[in-house]
Amino acid sequence: MKRYIVFLKQVPLSTKVEMDEQTKTLKRSSALCQTNPDDLHALQMAVTLKRSTGAEVVAVSMGPASADAVLRETLQRGADRAVLLSSRAFAGSDTWCTSLVLAAAVRRIGEYDLLFFGRMAIDGDTAQVGPEVAAHLDIPQLTWLASVDGVADGRLRAVKLAGRVRQQVEVSLPCALMVGRENCALEAPTLSGWRWAQQQEVECWGEDELGLSPDEVGLYASPTRVVTTEVPQREKEMVWLADAPALAAVLRDAMQFQNK
Amino acid sequence: MTTREYDIIIVGGGLLGCATAYQLAKRKAGNILLLEANEIASQASARAACLLTRARTKPALMELVQETYDCIAEIEQLLGESLELQQCGSVTIASSEASLKEVEALEAAAGRFGIPNERISRERTKELLPWMEVSAVDVALYMPTDAFIDSALLCSGYARAARALGVELRSGCKVKRIVAEGDAVTGVELADGTVLHAPLVVNAAGSWANLLMRPLQVGLPFTPVRSHFWITGIDKERFPVNHPFTVIPDARAFTRSDVGALIIGLRESQCQSFDPSTLTDKLEDFDFNQAAKWQVLDEGAPLLKRYLPDIDDLGIAHYMAGPSCYVPDAKFIIGPVKRYSGLYTVTGCCGGGVAAGGGMGRLAAELMLHEEPFVDPALFVPERFGEVDPFSAEFQKRCADARSNKKGG
Numbered sequence: 001m002k003r004y005i006v007f008l009k010q011v012p013l014s015t016k017v018e019m020d021e022q023t024k025t026l027k028r029s030s031a032l033c034q035t036n037p038d039d040l041h042a043l044q045m046a047v048t049l050k051r052s053t054g055a056e057v058v059a060v061s062m063g064p065a066s067a068d069a070v071l072r073e074t075l076q077r078g079a080d081r082a083v084l085l086s087s088r089a090f091a092g093s094d095t096w097c098t099s100l101v102l103a104a105a106v107r108r109i110g111e112y113d114l115l116f117f118g119r120m121a122i123d124g125d126t127a128q129v130g131p132e133v134a135a136h137l138d139i140p141q142l143t144w145l146a147s148v149d150g151v152a153d154g155r156l157r158a159v160k161l162a163g164r165v166r167q168q169v170e171v172s173l174p175c176a177l178m179v180g181r182e183n184c185a186l187e188a189p190t191l192s193g194w195r196w197a198q199q200q201e202v203e204c205w206g207e208d209e210l211g212l213s214p215d216e217v218g219l220y221a222s223p224t225r226v227v228t229t230e231v232p233q234r235e236k237e238m239v240w241l242a243d244a245p246a247l248a249a250v251l252r253d254a255m256q257f258q259n260k
Numbered sequence: 261m262t263t264r265e266y267d268i269i270i271v272g273g274g275l276l277g278c279a280t281a282y283q284l285a286k287r288k289a290g291n292i293l294l295l296e297a298n299e300i301a302s303q304a305s306a307r308a309a310c311l312l313t314r315a316r317t318k319p320a321l322m323e324l325v326q327e328t329y330d331c332i333a334e335i336e337q338l339l340g341e342s343l344e345l346q347q348c349g350s351v352t353i354a355s356s357e358a359s360l361k362e363v364e365a366l367e368a369a370a371g372r373f374g375i376p377n378e379r380i381s382r383e384r385t386k387e388l389l390p391w392m393e394v395s396a397v398d399v400a401l402y403m404p405t406d407a408f409i410d411s412a413l414l415c416s417g418y419a420r421a422a423r424a425l426g427v428e429l430r431s432g433c434k435v436k437r438i439v440a441e442g443d444a445v446t447g448v449e450l451a452d453g454t455v456l457h458a459p460l461v462v463n464a465a466g467s468w469a470n471l472l473m474r475p476l477q478v479g480l481p482f483t484p485v486r487s488h489f490w491i492t493g494i495d496k497e498r499f500p501v502n503h504p505f506t507v508i509p510d511a512r513a514f515t516r517s518d519v520g521a522l523i524i525g526l527r528e529s530q531c532q533s534f535d536p537s538t539l540t541d542k543l544e545d546f547d548f549n550q551a552a553k554w555q556v557l558d559e560g561a562p563l564l565k566r567y568l569p570d571i572d573d574l575g576i577a578h579y580m581a582g583p584s585c586y587v588p589d590a591k592f593i594i595g596p597v598k599r600y601s602g603l604y605t606v607t608g609c610c611g612g613g614v615a616a617g618g619g620m621g622r623l624a625a626e627l628m629l630h631e632e633p634f635v636d637p638a639l640f641v642p643e644r645f646g647e648v649d650p651f652s653a654e655f656q657k658r659c660a661d662a663r664s665n666k667k668g669g
Contacts, residue, residue: 013544032547069551188493188575191561194554195572 002055006116008039038118042179047078075197087206092219099132104210115176134176266458273300277464278418279621285425297434301415307582308411315370320635324619331618349504350406354399359509396566444601482608483659484583486532489525493575496520511563526560533660548581586659594640
């Protein structure tokens, strides 16, 4: 059976996010939430590919109970099945521990062809989790994706960016893709999709179902230590330009600087 | 702590504050300062459906809307740029006896006010509104001179015109409280402790207006009520750019074109009000209940289906929720606050701030400057409900019911 697994994260909707002073982690309950934008594009790519391959799309999210909303949205947007990875033991996991949990979820789901991740989450900005999951599972990973041309004969054909160079690549399955918002346009969800999504079951797995020990995951198992957090103070130098020649001079200098 | 003297301080850089600033400046009312906690035109005024419906069953309201149209023309001339008014026309649809009576009342009002209008056939309705299933349409009333406008652009137009006429605009400047000595206001205190003096203060802080009034023990008779609309994916053939907006009372709905997509506004049977004390400084941080995006559409879709049969399977690309300040009688709040000399308010937009804002600002300015008001101000007196507690759940429900029971779209 062909199967695509898509990973999505619930992130704050607003820029106004409170930090937990004790753990130096985001207080996720303090903010309005949304599905991480890149992750929605990863889902869209999986759903679009599914139309030509007939694969099952499984959506997975790790987070508190509120991440159920993320998974309902995936069902509305075309996922066939949704799994929530939720446990107090997972709380405070850094990217390393998160990727351990996600990799365990992949093993439990069973056979798969493609893993889809959003390139980066807008709250952490690390872009680490997808590549780490691929490493845990020992499968190829495709970063800096430009486009996917198709899947056939156990291989994925795609184009990736390497600086200014575009590389045409073939990757054996299974493999992991890191998808950005420029890789595919989102289709607008429908009311009938929403109604269907409300009737579906969202499976919920904790550390027992995943065969993980609480010592392996969560805040205290995470090798990352946030020592301090602060809001960067930007000091911008501002100059009023009196006329067009002054503007032209600034642009000329900037272009010369860029061409150096 | 520094102090400075102004003749008038306006609190709130939304449509009503900026329109009032413009109308005061036009009348050379003196040294005017407008204060906005966020950016000008960035809060509720940027979340409106932007319909400029001319015909109303209340004559005073038609005067206020006409003043907005006049302001737009004046400001375009003053600034030498277009505010991009889209004269697309409107179609009001009746499919029941009750809505037919509403259409007839509108038709009569439009006739009295000289607003062009005509009943159109189903065939003509289909030409104007290619997306609509017209078999459900009993009567369609077309008003070709109706328009819509980007509300943020309009608000910014009022603000820039006011500035061009000498008003000082300050954004990112939160007012902590309105300062009063005895029974007269003397100015405002900013969040940083700065006190600014003026003998006249206008509370145009929209959804936040009652938070400013609370320390003065004044309750304005409104509460924020959720308004919202949905935007479909783009399909320019089906939803031609600038086709007429519609008002469909039998579906509790309106529609409007949006660069090839369709904006759909729906009013739920029980509208949602919010306690003003729960408001955040910025609406982007406020929880309008995102789940409502689909729940309310689910509730409203069966009614709209007669006109838009594939509503269930239509791609919904965007959802926008914002607060409308509703008053129990669905009329605005404009005028002096009797308890304090020098304190005025212009608020309670009741979903009509874009259409009537220019007129509301004019009436507020005329009352402040003791000019002959161009419409009867008695309709809009802040104290017309007696003492109210806008922080009580009971009063908030009265306000929400005003929206729930609203006639028209």
